[in-house]
Amino acid sequence: MDRVWPIFQPIFSGKWPRKTVQVLIAAISWVVFLVLDFLDIVLCVFFRIVDEYIEGNAKECYCHSRGEKRESEGSETLRGRKNLLREMGFLGFPRKLEGLKENGGGKVVVANRWSDCGCETCVSWMNNGDQRLHVIVKEPSKATFEYGCSGNSTENVIFLHGFLSSSSLWTELVFPYLSESTNRNYRLFAVDLLGFGRSPKPRDCLYTLRDHMEMIEKSVIGPNDLGSFHLVAHSMGSVIALALAAKYSKSVKSITLIAPPYFPSPRGDASLTALGRFAERKIWPPLLFGSAFMSWYEHLSRCVCFIICRNHRAWEWILKLLARKRDLHFLVMDLTRHTHQSAWHSMHNVLCGGAKSMDEYLDVLNGSEAKVHIMHGTRDQLVPPECSFSIKMKVPRAQLNILPDSDHITVMLDREKNFTQDLERIWASISS
Ligand SMILES: *[C@@H]1O[C@H](CO)[C@@H](O)[C@H](O)[C@H]1NC(C)=O
Ligand SMILES: *[C@@H]1O[C@H](CO)[C@@H](O)[C@H](O)[C@H]1NC(C)=O
Ligand SMILES: *[C@@H]1O[C@H](CO)[C@@H](O)[C@H](O)[C@H]1NC(C)=O
Numbered sequence: 001m002d003r004v005w006p007i008f009q010p011i012f013s014g015k016w017p018r019k020t021v022q023v024l025i026a027a028i029s030w031v032v033f034l035v036l037d038f039l040d041i042v043l044c045v046f047f048r049i050v051d052e053y054i055e056g057n058a059k060e061c062y063c064h065s066r067g068e069k070r071e072s073e074g075s076e077t078l079r080g081r082k083n084l085l086r087e088m089g090f091l092g093f094p095r096k097l098e099g100l101k102e103n104g105g106g107k108v109v110v111a112n113r114w115s116d117c118g119c120e121t122c123v124s125w126m127n128n129g130d131q132r133l134h135v136i137v138k139e140p141s142k143a144t145f146e147y148g149c150s151g152n153s154t155e156n157v158i159f160l161h162g163f164l165s166s167s168s169l170w171t172e173l174v175f176p177y178l179s180e181s182t183n184r185n186y187r188l189f190a191v192d193l194l195g196f197g198r199s200p201k202p203r204d205c206l207y208t209l210r211d212h213m214e215m216i217e218k219s220v221i222g223p224n225d226l227g228s229f230h231l232v233a234h235s236m237g238s239v240i241a242l243a244l245a246a247k248y249s250k251s252v253k254s255i256t257l258i259a260p261p262y263f264p265s266p267r268g269d270a271s272l273t274a275l276g277r278f279a280e281r282k283i284w285p286p287l288l289f290g291s292a293f294m295s296w297y298e299h300l301s302r303c304v305c306f307i308i309c310r311n312h313r314a315w316e317w318i319l320k321l322l323a324r325k326r327d328l329h330f331l332v333m334d335l336t337r338h339t340h341q342s343a344w345h346s347m348h349n350v351l352c353g354g355a356k357s358m359d360e361y362l363d364v365l366n367g368s369e370a371k372v373h374i375m376h377g378t379r380d381q382l383v384p385p386e387c388s389f390s391i392k393m394k395v396p397r398a399q400l401n402i403l404p405d406s407d408h409i410t411v412m413l414d415r416e417k418n419f420t421q422d423l424e425r426i427w428a429s430i431s432s
Helices: 006-012 018-055 097-106 143-150 168-173 180-185 209-221 236-247 270-278 286-296 298-308 312-323 330-334 340-367 386-394 416-431
Strands: 135-138 155-160 186-191 229-234 252-258 371-377 399-403
Touching: 018 286, 018 298, 155 209, 155 236, 168 186, 168 330, 168 416, 180 186, 186 209, 209 236, 209 340, 229 236, 229 416, 236 252, 236 340, 252 416, 270 286, 270 340, 286 298, 286 340, 298 340, 340 386, 371 386, 371 416, 386 399
Parallel strands: 155 186, 155 229, 229 252, 252 371, 371 399
Antiparallel strands: 135 186
């Protein structure tokens, strides 16, 4: 990562005193984020005008209901984010939302927003009538039926991916490396979460934890009548997995969390603590800056989605050309398979909003029979390994696997075989 910014080398290579560097970063960060605060206000006005012009109905944003202690479904981080300029009363635009709502009722709602991609893959969910999640199911191989009576019953595993990812995470990193006996005895469900991959991305949904859970129930647990299952989840998926494990505490046989975000907050402001931790307003390290940029600025992040996601086909073409490859890495492709609505709200309502309920879920898990495994890379910059230690404090019987030199992704990537074997061992330890 340092190689990307050679001009900053002297600053970050330790030639300057640590204290000076920290003060410098803090000062630059303050200025940069002040500029971003300003840009977000400008874009708020811009998007309102363009939305009204194109769609005849500007969608409510979270800029204008700041500070209101309105009881609503969404996470408090949506309204509680601070914009320095707005705090100073600078550029406060009053908004006549009521009028818009009245008008909105009679308008024809276009299928996807003008700022979202309308390509065939992105809107494929609109064509099939039932709005279920896109799920890749790997059925146990035929041999199971022959041996069916010999006692081995099929086990189910549900895989939940993290933010800006999809079921490919599992179909690429786990499915090809499964052993013969797993292929015979396990039914695997790799889910595209609501708003990601090829799953529905409704524009009026708030993508709350409850929305995500209901869709998984409707698309996987219900239709397949799963009496028992294992859960495997990466990053943001862990929050949903823990919610499921709490609700189906009798059915979950094992839960494997990979880099789970859990930020205990004794003061009871879990959502804002979570936001402050994984999206700290700092320009360094770059990953943190990217994360802060995308989670503090509703309109700037919409701009990024507009430029990248809406034009993902063009970007993919350019990247393929530059890399001289026929196929792009699935992780790169997955980065664009969402809408601003789905990513922005999942970030706030699941990652931050869900943080409020994590203690409750972990208490239920602690009291349940399910096996609990956690994997975390020591070099994870997005979700620090302390998160996993904190879970271990809440659920002492959890098995912790800390991987040196792994980060948020390489905790699975580049060790696919070992990772898959780890999972198989976890599942087998229950059935035997
Ligand atoms: C049945 O399960 C056991 C233990 O999981 C495994 O060793 C064996 O290979 C399985 N038998 C078949 C026919 O899949
Ligand atoms: C978790 O469960 C164990 C055993 O049931 C119990 O002794 C312990 O107090 C619980 N831990 C917490 C943090 O609730
Ligand atoms: C995978 O596991 C084997 C043996 O268990 C070990 O020798 C090897 O270093 C591991 N590979 C990785 C990439 O962790």
